[in-house]
Amino acid sequence: MTLQSSDLRRARDEVGAVIAVEELDGGLVELTAHLPHLAATTRAGEFAQLRCGPGPVPLLRRPFSVAWVDGETCSFVFERVGEGTRRLAAMRPGDMLASLGPLGTGFTVRKGMRRVVCVAGGLGCAPFPLLARQARALGVAEVVVLHGAATASRLYPSARFVRGDAAGVRVVESTDDGSRAHHGLVVDLLGRELLADADVVYACGPNPMLAATASRLRHGLDGSAAAPVREASLEAPMGCGFGTCLGCALPVLRDGAPGWALCCREGPVMPIDAVDWEGLRALPPAHVA
């Protein structure tokens, strides 16, 4: 599995009305807007750069995975972590939202995959509702979403992963504090039985969770190869989102040699084995707002 660079020719700057801003439990917000180009073209794991206000504060757009597409609308899931997300959460139906997208390299979803396992830590839930639907549309028999959060209220509602496809999508939850379902880390759910017949594992969440997933896939299964396709969606502080500012470098291995890749072009979804997990761990925590 090698790094791929995204195709910018599908990206378009469009402005559409906000349809809804829903407050979920635990501080999660789901914003839905009328963005027909993004809705028609995005693939799971890709992102849009959303303008959070007229500027100059915040100056830069913020990147968000497309969580769901319904007709000509797109939904994004986030929590208020800084000025940008606070302003997005304060938008009201009818407000205009600017979106540049789709951007980045998404998940590899192919015909012929039978079982797909998604590992979602906290807000890493964001790309998986759309992924589940696109995978099912390609004939994937079962999508299993392992979703963990710090506490029950911060779990993204499982019905939102399923969205009308209860037969083909299964959600298994965990909480760090044991307030619901499995008491422990989401990576604990990545068991041998589950992996035995998984064609692919996709992961999205905080770096330590991703690193633990990578490690489990590599070392935790008695050396037996699990899931031929393994991909992780990462994040980095981003300037432009389309490969020009070179700001969102992440440590990767190219033919085993350490180097940088841009989160916005060769990511956010990268082959798990192409990420330099040791290098990533050595970085200061990303200061995103």
Place this chain on the structure above:
Amino acid sequence: MTLDLRVDLGRGLLLPNPIGVASGTFGYGFEFEQLVDIQRLGAIYTKGTTPLPRDGNPPPRVAETAGGMLNSIGLQNPGVEQVARSYAPRFAGWRVPVVVNVAAATVEEYVQCVRVLDGAGTIAGYELNISCPNIAHGMDFGLDATAAARLVSAVRRATERCLVVKLSPNVTDIGAVARAVEDGGADAVSAVNTFVGMKVHLGMRRPVLPGRGTGGLSGPAVKPLALAAVARVRAAVRLPVVGVGGIASAADVLEFFVAGADAIQVGTANFADPGIALRVLDEVADLGERMGLSRLTDLRWQAAPQPA
């Protein structure tokens, strides 16, 4: 009256209009080419290009501040050989003039870069980056008027193409550096590169950016500083001045012309809005016509003589 937007930067480099895009905010044009009609721009000033390929600095490389952004990219670029061999032929099909920004550590390296690029047919000119705040020795020439003059005269002897010198604002007297590069044989100057800045993560009790903890500040926050720098450079030299720093609207552009600019570059605003330079171009043309200008430089402020 018809508004004439053309700008003569010297040595045969005639820009179709004054709206360029700043080095480091537009790559080599290839990403933007897929998003907007780059051919209408006045000029593309490329990413800083060095003698050898550079991987750039460790992340995080960018941090947003109030009305601005800090970057410490570390001149990630493919190196001059690849730009001359693979990129320059692609510029051949473009109408927009491409000015290659060149950065190096020694006089010899700058000269070598320009020689390599001179062998490529489709480059409109060079912007000498003597003002990068994010690599060791990146500002050596930009902070020292004597060194700057020596560098520019050496590069001048190596090329007949238009030579723009990008000045650092991180100096006591930018006018003195501007005069030195004029004496060295520059055709134009661009003012200004980013300002050395720092963002602190209070919780971690450390700067957000790694290494020295500093980066280059750009965006609307620096516009008043850049305007003052342009005015000081204007007062110091007769060369064309390319103004840059926080430009995001037609009004911003005209303000830089009042301060003394002959052309401008849109920089950080490109990141948040890839179509902004083209929109600014259309608005400037419209606004200039409505103001009855024949040239945008008619807006220039004539500063009263200042006591020494």
